[in-house]
Amino acid sequence: MTASSDAGATADHDDVVTLADVRKTYDVGGTVEALAGVSLSLPTGSYTAVMGPSGSGKSTLLNLIGALDTPTAGRVVVAGEEVSAVNERARAALRGTEVGFVFQTFNLLARLTAVENVGLPLIFAGVPRAERRDRARELLAEVGLGDRTDHHPTELSGGQRQRVAIARALVADPALVLADEPTGNVDTETGSRVLDVFDRLHAAGNTILLVTHERHVAERADRIVHVRDGELERIETLDGGERCD
Amino acid sequence: MRLIESVRIAWRSIRSHRLRSALTVLGLVIGIASVVVFATFGASIEAEIVGDIEGSSASNVYVFATPADDEDGGFDRVVQPAFTERDVQALASLPGVTAAIPRGTVDANSLTHGEDTVARQRVTATTPATFDEDRIVAGRGFRSGSAEVVLNERAAQTFAENVTVGDQLTLSLSGNRTHDLQVVGIVNGTAGGLPVSDFAEGSRVYVPVDPFYRTVVESPSVGVRQRAYPQVTVVTDPTGIEATRTAVATYLDEESDARLLVPAGTEPTARTSGDFAARISSVIDRVTRFVTGVAVIGLVVGAIGIANIMLVSVTERTREIGVMKAVGARNRDVLVLFLVESGLLGAVGAVLALPVGLGVGYAATRYAEVGFTLAPGWMATAVGVGVAVGVLAGLYPAWRAARVDPIDALRYE
Numbered sequence: 001m002t003a004s005s006d007a008g009a010t011a012d013h014d015d016v017v018t019l020a021d022v023r024k025t026y027d028v029g030g031t032v033e034a035l036a037g038v039s040l041s042l043p044t045g046s047y048t049a050v051m052g053p054s055g056s057g058k059s060t061l062l063n064l065i066g067a068l069d070t071p072t073a074g075r076v077v078v079a080g081e082e083v084s085a086v087n088e089r090a091r092a093a094l095r096g097t098e099v100g101f102v103f104q105t106f107n108l109l110a111r112l113t114a115v116e117n118v119g120l121p122l123i124f125a126g127v128p129r130a131e132r133r134d135r136a137r138e139l140l141a142e143v144g145l146g147d148r149t150d151h152h153p154t155e156l157s158g159g160q161r162q163r164v165a166i167a168r169a170l171v172a173d174p175a176l177v178l179a180d181e182p183t184g185n186v187d188t189e190t191g192s193r194v195l196d197v198f199d200r201l202h203a204a205g206n207t208i209l210l211v212t213h214e215r216h217v218a219e220r221a222d223r224i225v226h227v228r229d230g231e232l233e234r235i236e237t238l239d240g241g242e243r244c245d
Numbered sequence: 246m247r248l249i250e251s252v253r254i255a256w257r258s259i260r261s262h263r264l265r266s267a268l269t270v271l272g273l274v275i276g277i278a279s280v281v282v283f284a285t286f287g288a289s290i291e292a293e294i295v296g297d298i299e300g301s302s303a304s305n306v307y308v309f310a311t312p313a314d315d316e317d318g319g320f321d322r323v324v325q326p327a328f329t330e331r332d333v334q335a336l337a338s339l340p341g342v343t344a345a346i347p348r349g350t351v352d353a354n355s356l357t358h359g360e361d362t363v364a365r366q367r368v369t370a371t372t373p374a375t376f377d378e379d380r381i382v383a384g385r386g387f388r389s390g391s392a393e394v395v396l397n398e399r400a401a402q403t404f405a406e407n408v409t410v411g412d413q414l415t416l417s418l419s420g421n422r423t424h425d426l427q428v429v430g431i432v433n434g435t436a437g438g439l440p441v442s443d444f445a446e447g448s449r450v451y452v453p454v455d456p457f458y459r460t461v462v463e464s465p466s467v468g469v470r471q472r473a474y475p476q477v478t479v480v481t482d483p484t485g486i487e488a489t490r491t492a493v494a495t496y497l498d499e500e501s502d503a504r505l506l507v508p509a510g511t512e513p514t515a516r517t518s519g520d521f522a523a524r525i526s527s528v529i530d531r532v533t534r535f536v537t538g539v540a541v542i543g544l545v546v547g548a549i550g551i552a553n554i555m556l557v558s559v560t561e562r563t564r565e566i567g568v569m570k571a572v573g574a575r576n577r578d579v580l581v582l583f584l585v586e587s588g589l590l591g592a593v594g595a596v597l598a599l600p601v602g603l604g605v606g607y608a609a610t611r612y613a614e615v616g617f618t619l620a621p622g623w624m625a626t627a628v629g630v631g632v633a634v635g636v637l638a639g640l641y642p643a644w645r646a647a648r649v650d651p652i653d654a655l656r657y658e
Contacts, residue, residue, distance in 0.1 A: 068571060068651050089575050096573015107568045107655065111261050121572040123250050168572065 015077075016175045016207045017042040017065050022074035024060050024230075034060040036230040037074070042176065042209060047202040049218035050211045052227035058211045059180070061227065065209060066099050066178050067091045079175040096124050100169025104181035106161045108153040108168075114140060115149040118167045125172060139167040143197055159190035166197055170206075177201060179210040183217055195220050246578040248585070255586035258558070259593075266590065269554045273594030273634065274601060276544030277627045281602025283540050284623030286609045287533025293615040294529065295522040303518060306479040306490050307439060308336065308497065310507040311514045326473035327506040327513065329464045333477055335500065339492045341485045344374040346437040347474040349458050356450065357415040358404040368394075368416065368450040370458035374480070375437035375451070376430065384410035384430035390455045394426040400448035401431050416452070426452070437478040439521070465505045473506065479515075490515050537623070547594065548634040555587050555642035559649075566646055567654025576647040583643035584636055591635015595628040602627065 017040070024035040035057045042048055042065075052058050063069040064076050067083050070091075076083040079098040083091060095101075100121075108117045118139055119132035127135075140149050143163040145156075153161055162182060169177050179198065183191030199220060202208055210221060218224045219238060226233040259266045310323040326349060337345035350367040357363075376386030376395065387393035394414055401408040408414070412428045435451070452458075454472065462473040481489040497503060497513040504513055559566075566579055574582075603619075610617045 063652050066571070089577075092570065092573055092575040092578075095571060101571045103655065107564070107571070109565055109568060111257055120569070123254075124246050124569070124573040124575070124578055126247060129250075172573070 015041040015043050016046075016079060017209070018075070018077040019061075019064070020075040020077075022064060022071045022076055024057075024064065024069070025072045033230050035064075035071070038227075038230070038232055039074075040225065040232065042207055044175075044207055045202075045205050046223070047198070047208045047221045048210070049221035049224045050209065050227055051213060051215070051218050051224055052233075053213070056227045057230040058227055060230075062178055062180055062209070062211050065176070066101060067094045092124070096121050097172045098175045100172065100174040100177045102162070102165050102169045102177065102179040102182045104184040106153070106158075106165045106185070108161055108164055110153055113150045113152055114145060114156065114164045114167075117153065117164055118171050120168060121172045135171055136167070139170055140164070143167050157190075158186040159193060162186060162190075162194050163197060166194070166201075170201070176207045176209065179208065181212055182210065183212070183214070191217070246574070246581070248581070251578075251582050251585040252589070254582060255589050258562075258586055259589060262558075265554060269550050269590055270594045270597065272550035273544070273547035273591060273631060274598040276540070276542075276547035276634075277595050277598030277631045278602035278605065279540035279543045280537055280627045280630075281599060281620075281624060282606045282609065283537045284533065284620040284627075285603060285606030285618070286613070287529060287536065288620035288623070289606070289610045289615050289618040290613065291526055291529040291533070292618040295526055296616075298518050298522045298525065303483040304480055304486065305436065305518055306481060306486065306493050307516045307518075307521075308477040308479060308493060308503075308513065309475060309516075310503065310511045313510055313512045322476070323508060323511045324475050325506075325508050326460045326462060326475050327503040327508075328475070328477045329462065329473045329502040329506070330471040331464050331467055332501050332503055333474070335496060336477060336479050336493060339479075339489065339496060341481050341489050341492070342479055343482070344436075344480040346372055346375045346478045346480065347454060347472070348375070348437045348476045348478065349454070349460060349472075349474040351452065351457050351459075352419040354417040354419060357417070358408055358412060359406065361405045363403055365416075365450065368452050368457075370452055370454045371435070371437050372454055375435040375478075376432060377434075377436045380432050380434040380436075382431045382433050384428070386432075387429050387451065387453050389453050391453065392424060392426050393429045393453065395430040395432055395451040396428060397435075397449040397451075398431060398433050400450050403448055416450075418457075424457070436480055437476075439476075462506060464502050466500075466502055473502075486517055486519070490517055544630060544634060548638040551587050551590050551635055551638035552642060554590075555583060555639050556645070558586070559583065559642045559646040562646075563649055563654045563657045566649045567651045567657065570649070570651035571655060579649070580643045580647035583646045584639050587639025587642070588632055588636040591632045591638070592628075594635070595631025598631065599624060599628060 019038055019040045022035055022038045026032045026034055038061065050058050050061060064071055064083065065078060067078055070084045078094060081094055115133060115136045118136035122132040122135065137149055140146055143166055145160060145163055148156060148160060156164065183194055186194060195217060198208055198210065212218050221238065223238060224236040226236065308328065310327055328347065333345045333347045336342060348369060348371045351370050353365045353368050355362050356365045373386045373389055382398060387395050396408055408428055410428055410430060414426045414428060416424045416426055458472055460473060461470045463470045479489065479493055493515040497515060501513060507513055569579060607617050
């Protein structure tokens with residue numbers, strides 16, 4: 001590479017996610033603009049929180065970055081793949097291997113045990129059963145559930161379920177962990193322990209994007225992206241001191 | 246995603262709704278089992294009847310006149326006597342032929358045994374060659390030219406007191422002629438009868454052609470009046486039956502008196518028991534197919550049950566589908582997953598239905614007192630159809646599942 005290569009390309013290279021002037025409109029009896037030209041990059045190893053009132057476009061942003069949706073205009077690049085340029089198959093593969101989702105409502109499959117839930121993404125990636133189980137056990141142990149591997153979700157507390165979900169998000173060793181209100185369905189005490197897990201993941205070098213409407217949750221991140229009316233209002237960078245209080 | 250994983254997940258989903266799955270499978274079991282039952286029963290009946298015909302009369306060529314337009318090997322017979330004594334002798338002298346047995350009817354009024362008189366419209370006139378050692382129950386066959394009579398078992402039982410060999414019978418023929426006859430034998434069938442009479446045997450009284458059969462016509466070839474019969478049975482070696490049939494047919498077409506004597510619109514024909522068996526087979530086959538077709542309705546109902554339950558399942562599991570898609574399942578994976586599930590329901594149904602159908606089919610053959618014959622083609626079809634029905638019934642639900650938008654699904658409560 002020579003010095004003439006443009007800055008954008010270089011930035012792409014270091015960033016897990018790049019959004020360039022992304023627009024998303026929905027046609028629901030009239031056009032609703034959920035995102036009105038958003039540009040954002042998530043550098044490798046960063047921990048970003050997205051805040052905004054409901055209807056601000058947070059969820060749309062998350063769905064686009066998670067390759068669950070495609071933009072109406074603009075580019076969304078995740079782990080080097082342009083989401084809008086690839087087919088459904090490739091987007092599924094992207095979700096399975098490069099993105100780990102953590103949902104507010106956990107979204108564990110009730111029929112499967114903890115270890116099977118954690119191993120689920122690997123099924124679709126074609127990983128053999130024994131290998132899946134080993135990897136899932138390892139991750140459950142990491143989130144402190146080594147003794148709960150064969151329990152079904154209904155036999156676990158809310159906090160435990162969310163930790164299972166986090167283990168599932170990490171099982172394919174993704175480039176990015178996406179969390180949508182991960183503390184929304186647990187009490188403050190439990191929520192704080194869930195956030196501790198994210199802190200550890202961050203410390204271990206994972207890239208995290210967390211959507212929340214709670215300031216104290218968002219403050220765990222490196223920076224807070226404020227979204228309003230489909231636009232980036234401002235990006236607030238937090239220093240280490242503020243994060244650790 | 247590997248197929249084995251789809252099977253595992255699908256099986257688990259089936260097991261998680263035991264009652265629902267069991268009822269769905271039950272619907273299919275009933276459908277497939279009915280098909281197996283009717284097919285098995287039909288095949289058994291067919292094998293039994295055809296076996297009877299071929300076993301008892303594999304060496305016979307039946308000669309009679311049929312309507313000329315009857316091209317498909319039918320057995321519609323014309324009753325006019327057309328086969329002259331000369332024809333009978335000519336047929337008997339064809340190569341490979343051991344006997345030509347003429348058969349005609351003599352109009353009668355009644356038959357008396359002791360004090361007991363039974364009305365009887367006709368008796369069968371034939372020759373001694375019709376009595377086959379294996380079918381004589383008691384006594385012997387009659388001799389030509391004698392006042393002797395042979396009864397089949399059914400006829401022997403028509404009197405208040407059963408007729409036995411050595412008894413005297415008085416036969417009253419039309420025209421008020423009466424004959425005293427001695428019973429010399431009881432039989433359970435004759436070589437000269439058409440195969441159908443073996444299982445629909447009525448009461449039969451056999452008398453010798455000489456002296457009782459008096460139907461005569463003028464033979465066009467020899468120019469004298471002689472006895473003529475509506476039917477002749479040519480007995481030959483079973484291995485040479487086709488050659489004999491050809492020889493008989495050639496004779497009938499080219500030289501027989503019968504070709505000139507048969508009524509307009511009819512022609513003399515030669516049929517074997519094989520033709521007869523094929524004819525009956527095709528009739529039974531048609532009935533079996535019809536009844537089995539009715540049973541297929543049950544299968545369709547079973548299929549609708551699967552489709553219904555799979556649609557419910559897709560709706561119930563919308564969120565689950567969303568989760569699977571969020572963690573990397575492709576549309577195709579979801580499609581396969583649901584297809585495998587409905588296919589499994591179909592396969593389980595088919596596998597359970599097979600022994601059920603065979604069991605009921607076996608019971609039915611016992612009840613009907615026929616031998617049990619498997620219909621492997623139908624069995625394979627039933628199982629194949631079961632799986633196919635499962636997959637087909639699952640197609641639309643699976644397609645719906647595959648199309649679920651993960652974003653909506655994850656929001657779905």
